[in-house]
Amino acid sequence: MYVIIAGGGNSGEALAKSLVTEKEDVVLIESDKERAERLAEELDALIISGDSTNIDVLKDAGIEKADAVVAMTGDDKTNLMICEIANQAKVKRVLARINEPENEALFIQAGVESAISSTSSIVTDFNNVLRGKGSKTVATLASGAIEVMEIYVGVKSKIVGKNVSEAGIDRNDAKILSIERKGEVIIADDSRTIKKGDILGVIAKSSSAKKVVEHFEKK
Template sequence: MKTIIIGGGKVGSNLFRTLLEKNHDVVVIERDKETCLKIAEDTNAEVICGDGTNFDVLMDAGIDEAEIIAAVTGTDEENLVICQIAKFNCNAAKTIARVNNPKNIQMFKTLGIDNIVCSTEVIANLIECELDKNKYRIVSTIERGSMVIAELIIDAANEWRGKMIQELSMPEECVIVSVLRDSFVIYPKGSTEIMDKDKVLVVASRAALSEITRKMNKRKI
């Protein structure tokens, strides 16, 4: 499997080294000559000095044989152009784009980019989770981080306590998967009652999770 990385900055160069260490077939494209020389000296691997938005440069890198294209430059517009060229002109199997401005995420999704990575959003989500750590715990993320598997901790202040699942008001983008009570796992039904100290496992969008935790902790003890 061949991978082409466009952008030899900190993100791109570290990604390049990591893949090389795992014996992947990988090439990096970087427009700055000094950066190219440094990467080549450090890795003793193939580095192409050129503009990653230039079709001829991409062809020289072997884009017609690549299965994964990772555009990780510091410019969102450049990463978008690269991924679109790869996707629609070269039939690349997978495109991965770094997004610096979270406001551009939806546009990238709409335009068909397969995987989108936004470090700003990731850090913001980690901070939000830490601030709300007494309300829930993120178990895993899916769909490139847009959905989460979370464990909601039920206590005396939680409005879900004492209610049956069929009585709960939940957003559409949320499903209760299981209820952990002591050492038992309960597969929920509409008549399942949520009790104090239960841990409720849900799959939800981040927006839905924020809505749930905001509402369910309004109740006074």
């Protein structure tokens, strides 16, 4: 996977290190020249010193062949501009760090796949989304025949905006038990609407778990 990270601050650097460890191709753009020079010495990645909102800089970074662009600067306006350019360049996956939670709607309107608040475990969250790890098994029951899972709902998931009853899963395979939203856990009755960023608590047959996860993550 070819990933461009715009912003080489602490979070951008940590994400780059994590992706490099996973053997991904990483390009990191950092506006501060001295910091960019240090990052170039420490990271096994292409480091570009420049303005991430400059189309020529993004072209030098290889935006036309990028699988993903992650806007990680400390300024939401800058991150939004980067995302808009990436969408215009038809980058498959566009993600952004949100510094002010009230700006989340702007990123959703811009078609950003995942906008994650800097107050969360941001590096882990971005890495999970990029590498398709938006779900995890938290427990097994009945000698491993049943799995209890947490499944992250991305902004482009086909179940966003649907009620639990409309989620489209076979209830012989799985059932949505709960929805975690902004730190609050909600019991998932059939009329409850599923929103972007929700974490679903799902119980499923182990034999059907992979199919269930793929269904929820499908766009």
